[in-house]
Amino acid sequence: MIRLLTVLLLISQTCHAGPWPRGAGKSFVALSYEAPYLTGETRPYSSLYFEYGLSDLWTVGLDAGADLHGSGSALAFLHRPIFSGDSPWKISAEMAIGTAQIPTGRAFVVRPGLSVGRGYSVFNQTGWATLDLFLTYAPDNAFWLGKAEGTVGLNLTRDSKLLLQITSEQTSLGERYHSVGFGGAYQIKPGLHVISGLVQKSQSPVPNVKIGLWYSF
Numbered sequence: 001m002i003r004l005l006t007v008l009l010l011i012s013q014t015c016h017a018g019p020w021p022r023g024a025g026k027s028f029v030a031l032s033y034e035a036p037y038l039t040g041e042t043r044p045y046s047s048l049y050f051e052y053g054l055s056d057l058w059t060v061g062l063d064a065g066a067d068l069h070g071s072g073s074a075l076a077f078l079h080r081p082i083f084s085g086d087s088p089w090k091i092s093a094e095m096a097i098g099t100a101q102i103p104t105g106r107a108f109v110v111r112p113g114l115s116v117g118r119g120y121s122v123f124n125q126t127g128w129a130t131l132d133l134f135l136t137y138a139p140d141n142a143f144w145l146g147k148a149e150g151t152v153g154l155n156l157t158r159d160s161k162l163l164l165q166i167t168s169e170q171t172s173l174g175e176r177y178h179s180v181g182f183g184g185a186y187q188i189k190p191g192l193h194v195i196s197g198l199v200q201k202s203q204s205p206v207p208n209v210k211i212g213l214w215y216s217f
Helices: 002-012
Strands: 027-036 045-053 059-067 072-083 090-102 105-122 125-138 143-155 160-171 176-189 192-201 208-216
Touching: 059 090, 072 105, 090 125, 160 192, 176 208
Parallel strands: none
Antiparallel strands: 027 045, 027 208, 045 059, 059 072, 072 090, 090 105, 105 125, 125 143, 143 160, 160 176, 176 192, 192 208
């Protein structure tokens, strides 16, 4: 069980940009570290997420991470809007390929994805909401992990944001897991945010603490 929970953490912890393209020549980097607050089955985990805008439509990037024992994943992805227009709703598609740790060992995986989102305004504050759907599939042994992740963000001030994230996952082994994360981001200088929060997973008795950095340039 512990091994499977570690696998789920390694191939499902990501920082997705939602349906909005990065923009030509623009880059974004997210670094994060997540670990149990007291004790728990989940091993500490570090991740790196990078995006670069090839054009105003096409975005490429890297989604990688590892635990303290060296197990992890590394996927390269290509991202493009498939619906934008004048509607407030935005939809994009993504395809990623790479390697990931699965219950039988390290394997080649593909990860198609779909993102839907829109901006909103409430009480004179702006924010955004997204739904990301991903399927990580290992063709060599037909193992798969399906993931649905809903995110709501609210801009409190010019420099601070609140974040709420709800995730549901299921594997081809019949396991189902859920998590709820709450935290914030604070801009310490233009383009650079510090993030922190708590993530409560259904398979863990205690929450995980998550800290990290966002950098846009």
